[in-house]
Amino acid sequence: MTCAMNAGEINAFLEKEFPQIHINGKVFEVTEVKPESVTIHFTPGEAHLRPGGTVSGPSMFTLADLAAYAAILARLGPVALAVTTNLNINFMRKPSPGNMRGVCRILKLGKRLCVLNVDIYSDASSALVAHATGTYSIPPH
Amino acid sequence: MTCAMNAGEINAFLEKEFPQIHINGKVFEVTEVKPESVTIHFTPGEAHLRPGGTVSGPSMFTLADLAAYAAILARLGPVALAVTTNLNINFMRKPSPGNMRGVCRILKLGKRLCVLNVDIYSDASSALVAHATGTYSIPPH
Amino acid sequence: MTCAMNAGEINAFLEKEFPQIHINGKVFEVTEVKPESVTIHFTPGEAHLRPGGTVSGPSMFTLADLAAYAAILARLGPVALAVTTNLNINFMRKPSPGNMRGVCRILKLGKRLCVLNVDIYSDASSALVAHATGTYSIPPH
Amino acid sequence: MTCAMNAGEINAFLEKEFPQIHINGKVFEVTEVKPESVTIHFTPGEAHLRPGGTVSGPSMFTLADLAAYAAILARLGPVALAVTTNLNINFMRKPSPGNMRGVCRILKLGKRLCVLNVDIYSDASSALVAHATGTYSIPPH
Numbered sequence: 001m002t003c004a005m006n007a008g009e010i011n012a013f014l015e016k017e018f019p020q021i022h023i024n025g026k027v028f029e030v031t032e033v034k035p036e037s038v039t040i041h042f043t044p045g046e047a048h049l050r051p052g053g054t055v056s057g058p059s060m061f062t063l064a065d066l067a068a069y070a071a072i073l074a075r076l077g078p079v080a081l082a083v084t085t086n087l088n089i090n091f092m093r094k095p096s097p098g099n100m101r102g103v104c105r106i107l108k109l110g111k112r113l114c115v116l117n118v119d120i121y122s123d124a125s126s127a128l129v130a131h132a133t134g135t136y137s138i139p140p141h
Numbered sequence: 142m143t144c145a146m147n148a149g150e151i152n153a154f155l156e157k158e159f160p161q162i163h164i165n166g167k168v169f170e171v172t173e174v175k176p177e178s179v180t181i182h183f184t185p186g187e188a189h190l191r192p193g194g195t196v197s198g199p200s201m202f203t204l205a206d207l208a209a210y211a212a213i214l215a216r217l218g219p220v221a222l223a224v225t226t227n228l229n230i231n232f233m234r235k236p237s238p239g240n241m242r243g244v245c246r247i248l249k250l251g252k253r254l255c256v257l258n259v260d261i262y263s264d265a266s267s268a269l270v271a272h273a274t275g276t277y278s279i280p281p282h
Numbered sequence: 283m284t285c286a287m288n289a290g291e292i293n294a295f296l297e298k299e300f301p302q303i304h305i306n307g308k309v310f311e312v313t314e315v316k317p318e319s320v321t322i323h324f325t326p327g328e329a330h331l332r333p334g335g336t337v338s339g340p341s342m343f344t345l346a347d348l349a350a351y352a353a354i355l356a357r358l359g360p361v362a363l364a365v366t367t368n369l370n371i372n373f374m375r376k377p378s379p380g381n382m383r384g385v386c387r388i389l390k391l392g393k394r395l396c397v398l399n400v401d402i403y404s405d406a407s408s409a410l411v412a413h414a415t416g417t418y419s420i421p422p423h
Numbered sequence: 424m425t426c427a428m429n430a431g432e433i434n435a436f437l438e439k440e441f442p443q444i445h446i447n448g449k450v451f452e453v454t455e456v457k458p459e460s461v462t463i464h465f466t467p468g469e470a471h472l473r474p475g476g477t478v479s480g481p482s483m484f485t486l487a488d489l490a491a492y493a494a495i496l497a498r499l500g501p502v503a504l505a506v507t508t509n510l511n512i513n514f515m516r517k518p519s520p521g522n523m524r525g526v527c528r529i530l531k532l533g534k535r536l537c538v539l540n541v542d543i544y545s546d547a548s549s550a551l552v553a554h555a556t557g558t559y560s561i562p563p564h
Contacts, residue, residue, distance in 0.1 A: 020197070023188040024165070047164040056161070057206055057225045062199035084198045085395065086368050086417055088229040088511040090538050090556060092531040107551055108515040112394060113367065113419070115513050117554070128530055131540070133513060133556055135368055135417065137395070226536065227509050227558055229370040231397050231415060233390040248410055249374040253535060254508065254560070256372050258413070269389055272399070274372060274415055276509055276558065278536070302479070305470040306447070329446040338443070339488055339507045344481035366480045370511040 001035040004077030010038075010070050013078050021066065028063070030070050031101070038071040042100045055095045064089060064118040064132040067102035072114055072136060075106060082114065082136040089132040096122035100129070107133075114138055142176040145218035151179075151211050154219050162207065169204070171211050172242070179212040183241045196236045205230060205259040205273040208243035213255055213277060216247060223255065223277040230273040237265035248274075255279055283317040286359035292320075292352050295360050303348065310345065312352050313383070320353040323405075324382045337377045346371060346400040346414040349384035354396055354418060357388060364396065364418040371414040378404035382411070389415075396420055424458040427500035433461075433493050436501050444489065451486070453493050454524070461494040465523045478518045487512060487541040487555040490525035495537055495559060498529060505537065505559040512555040519545035523552070530556075537561055 005013070007030045014021065014030075021028060024047050032039040040063060048059035065084060072082045100122050108115045113135055120130040146154070148171045155162065155171075162169060165188050173180040181204060189200035206225060213223045241263050249256045254276055261271040287295065289312045296303065296312075303310060306329050314321040322345060330341035347366060354364045382404050390397045395417055402412040428436070430453045437444065437453075444451060447470050455462040463486060471482035488507060495505045523545050531538045536558055543553040 017192060020188055020190055047161055049161055051158060051222075057228070058199060058203035061202040061206075061228075065198055065202075081192075084232050086229070086231050087198070087202075088227070088370055088556065090227050090530070090558065091225050092533075092538050107513070107554055110515075115515050115554070131530055131538070131556060133511065133554060135513065229415065229511055231389070231417065233392075233397050248372070248413055251374075256374050256413070272389055272397070272415060274370065274413060276372065299474060302470055302472055329443055331443050333440060333504075339510070340481060340485035343484040343488075343510075347480055347484075363474075366514050368511070368513050369480070369484075370509070372509050373507050 003033050003035060003074045005033070005073055007031060007033045010073050013073060014070070028066055033074045036105060038067060038074050038104045040067045040070060040102045042102065044100065053097045055100060057091055060091070060095075060100070060120055060130050061087070061089055061132075063100065063102040063120060064130070064134065067104040067118045068116050068134045068136060071104040071106055071116055072138070075109060076138070076141065079141045082138055085135045085137045087132055087134040089130055091130045093127055093129050095129045096124035099123040112138055144174050144176060144215045146174070146215055148172060148174045151214050154214060155211070169207055174215045177246060179208060179215050179245045181208045181211060181243045183243065185241065194238045196241060198232055201232070201236075201241070201261055201271050202228070202230055202273075204241065204243040204261060205271070205275065208245040208259045209257050209275045209277060212245040212247055212257055213279070216250060217279070217282065220282040223279055226276045226278045228273055228275040230271055232271045234268055234270050236270045237263035240264040241270070251279075253279055285315050285317060285356045287315070287355050289313060289315045292355050295355060296352070310348055315356045318387060320349060320356050320386045322349045322352060322384045324384065326382065335379045337382060339373055342373070342377075342382070342402055342412050343369070343371055343414075345382065345384040345402060346412070346416065349386040349400045350398050350416045350418060353386040353388055353398055354420070357391055358420070358423065361423040364420055367417045367419050369414055369416040371412055373412045375409055375411050377411045378406035381405040392420075394420055426456050426458060426497045428456070428497055430454060430456045433496050436496065437493070451489055456497045459528060461490060461497050461527045463490045463493060463525045465525065467523065476520045478523060480514055483514070483518075483523070483543055483553050484510070484512055484555075486523065486525045486543060487553070487557065490527040490541045491539050491557045491559060494527040494529055494539055495561070498532055499561070499564065502564040505561055508558045508560045510555055510557040512553055514553045516550055516552050518552045519547035522546040533561075535561055
């Protein structure tokens, strides 16, 4: 199993095709692409915080969704625009202040659907902050 | 069953306590509070779009999460800061360009957990765009 | 919008094609098929109970899954065997002893995927016991 | 981190407290309890099958729910009866005929809620058949 795109190629693709995700600054960056997992780092800005300095739930959802999207790009390349059909996320611990990362693993890559998991961590701790499972529809390619 | 806060009070509370949600402009506004449902309107800005002008999944998650939070405020008042523990969202149709709304109904309000549904629509169509079910933890109050 | 099968036809189809669901007695029966919803009644037996006489979670999952399957049959007819790809269920209240029902509404019937909701009630109460959202894969037909 | 109960103790507890799960024969058995995971084996009977000999979705839900329950028992002991509040399950591959197993890992064990994952496999293959994430309410203990 090889990867169709590396981290730099995915970042360049996202920047070109999804400029909106960087509209508040470049806060998301794919840092590692391996056959079994893709890691995205997230540097929260003011817009991503909640009272007390904690990172908001919607920001973590964005991280999960982007990690999933990047993992599908890594596997299939930029041939097809996958679409989120279902995402289930459990928020387990208040994230520590500071940067976070999402680690995505593909559970199944079928012809029409891709199912994957994303684990979300604070850089400051090894405890799992949130866990998501998502299903993405893969257009014919 | 009466409401502890009306639409204006919830908007004022969110603006004061969660100024971050308005950091890209005031795009979310509670427009209707009834005992059985709470409606939030969403005026997507550039940051909420995806290629082709469609509203992004994370923006709809934000709408669902905020609608749920507002519905709990409407019922309990500003005594307790509910925390999202689980949110499951199905994206069913590409939203029409333009404004959207989320309609939240509480399925169960227990002492410790609140379970609710959010239906998301484009203003331009009556077809359901997305459907979310969420669980919120209610702190002792 | 019309229905491709009525309640009697769906019950006969299930009995013929899925005899296993009746192996502990005929506990599930489609009782109403309308264009907007399908209702299944459930008469729990000893095998479906938990200590204290409450109906088990897996039994309610079975009810939800069967209600969804029946709703797809009602719409498409027996041409295609839909397959569950995702089911998310929230258990909200302990069911009252006695019979239950599941009411399924299709949220989206696409070419490849069907998304639907199931509300589960005890016959003895109007309070919602459980709520499920499911996605089913529709084979080419 | 140690375990409060071992496999034999959990099996004995389930048999005594939940005799209903064995009403169609003893098909579920806890086979391994480790601090980081609990494994349950499942020997499907006629009642658990679907046309073509495949194991039904509700049977896999039962396996997931029981694996989760056993994992909480392993950690807390028989002091508290955990209750399923949410379970999200993705079915990814048709299981191979024959026995199956569920492997449960606790993601978070809080005072009030426990969140965990269950991976479901056919014994005949290493490919993941289904993946569940569940939330259980822990009564005061």
